[in-house]
Amino acid sequence: MLESQPLFLALDFQSAEEALTFLDTNHFYEIPVKVGMELFYREGPTIIEALNERGHPIFLDLKLHDIPHTVKQAMKSLASLNIDVINVHASGGKNMMRAAQEGLQEGTRDGQQKPLLLAVTQLTSSSDEMLHHELLIPHHMEKVVTHYAQMAKEASVDGVVCSVAEARVIADVCGESFYRLTPGIRLGTQEQQDQVRIATPQKAKVSGASAIVVGRGVTTADSPQETYQQFEKEWNNGYKTTLS
Ligand SMILES: O=C(O)c1cc(=O)[nH]c(=O)n1[C@@H]1O[C@H](COP(=O)(O)O)[C@@H](O)[C@H]1O
Numbered sequence: 100m101l102e103s104q105p106l107f108l109a110l111d112f113q114s115a116e117e118a119l120t121f122l123d124t125n126h127f128y129e130i131p132v133k134v135g136m137e138l139f140y141r142e143g144p145t146i147i148e149a150l151n152e153r154g155h156p157i158f159l160d161l162k163l164h165d166i167p168h169t170v171k172q173a174m175k176s177l178a179s180l181n182i183d184v185i186n187v188h189a190s191g192g193k194n195m196m197r198a199a200q201e202g203l204q205e206g207t208r209d210g211q212q213k214p215l216l217l218a219v220t221q222l223t224s225s226s227d228e229m230l231h232h233e234l235l236i237p238h239h240m241e242k243v244v245t246h247y248a249q250m251a252k253e254a255s256v257d258g259v260v261c262s263v264a265e266a267r268v269i270a271d272v273c274g275e276s277f278y279r280l281t282p283g284i285r286l287g288t289q290e291q292q293d294q295v296r297i298a299t300p301q302k303a304k305v306s307g308a309s310a311i312v313v314g315r316g317v318t319t320a321d322s323p324q325e326t327y328q329q330f331e332k333e334w335n336n337g338y339k340t341t342l343s
Contacts, residue, residue: 178206304337
């Protein structure tokens with residue numbers, strides 16, 4: 100299912116009412132959506148149920164990061180929701196990532212598909228300078244992200260969240276089937292805001308991203324539906340470019 104779903108729209112809204120009104124007003128039906136901390140902490144499982152009823156594939160972006168036992172038990176609970184993708188921070192380590200996958204497996208109901216588990220490598224808002232001077236990580240971004248992706252693969256995680264800049268090398272090192280979801284996507288004319296490692300949808304496609312996450316580029320646009328279609332069009336142009 101996810102292969103044919105290249106664009107997750109980030110529903111970064113303060114309430115279910117705001118999110119659902121946005122979808123209705125702009126005629127977004129059954130598109131893949133991302134529910135993050137802002138919306139889930141306020142609304143909890145009811146927002147997932149509301150989106151299920153409307154037929155949206157769902158990425159629940161809670162970026163879990165805790166001791167392995169806690170993450171396993173949390174994933175067991177979250178697996179009972181009807182979601183398609185969920186994530187953890189790779190910096191929680193291999194044992195934590197393995198525990199997350201076990202929790203999801205144990206919590207998935209009979210007859211339901213286990214959600215895809217992704218590991219966030221380094222946030223797209225992070226720079227080399229931040230790694231070196233704040234986190235005291237001496238290596239370059241690409242090396243750190245690739246290492247985290249390899250750790251995630253060894254821990255039986257299904258893929259990663261990374262920036263477009265690292266998507267190709269991760270596919271080379273971890274294999275094409277290892278999923279690469281890339282946020283930090285902007286059309287050429289849009290502001291980068293708090294993101295650091297950004298790219299266009301077309302660049303994401305030709306660089307080997309499996310899918311993209313788009314938030315404010317669509318949600319704050321003057322014409323969200325038209326802008327969403329522009330993101331899709333650019334992604335599809337990228338596809339043609341790769342094939343030729
Ligand atoms: O896991 C994520 O979704 C994520 C990881 C990351 O490294 N960077 C990142 O921006 N995100 C999420 O992707 C969305 C990007 O939003 P915009 O910058 O508004 O397009 C936000 O909801 C972020 O929480």
